[in-house]
Amino acid sequence: MCPNGRKVTFKKYQNKKNxxxxxxxxxxxxxxxxxxxxxxxxxxxxxxxxxxxWNTVFEEMKAKAK
Incomplete structure (x- = not known):
């Protein structure tokens, strides 16, 4: 949900090179x-x-760093 109460739904998967x-x-x-x-x-x-x-692996790494 967004701050205004609207739904935020899954749209697609995407791969990017940094x-x-x-x-x-x-x-x-x-x-x-x-x-x-x-x-x-x-x-x-x-x-x-x-x-x-949203990158699950990156989010896990950030949580470990904290």
Missing amino acids: PSGYEQSFKIYECEDCTDCPLKAQCTKAKGNRQVH
């Missing part, structure tokens, strides 16, 4: 509709709907 050449896999989630949302400016700079890119 600048060092390592390929990362992401799950991409997108808000159902950010049109006329009063919180959009605080939530995202995107022209369209807000997207969240």
Whole structure:
């Protein structure tokens, strides 16, 4: 759920290479509709709907580092 209570649903899987050449896999989630949302400016700079890119391995590594 987004801060305005709208659903953020799974959209697709995507692979990207970072600048060092390592390929990362992401799950991409997108808000159902950010049109006329009063919180959009605080939530995202995107022209369209807000997207969240989630990498499970990276999130686990961040948690271990903390």
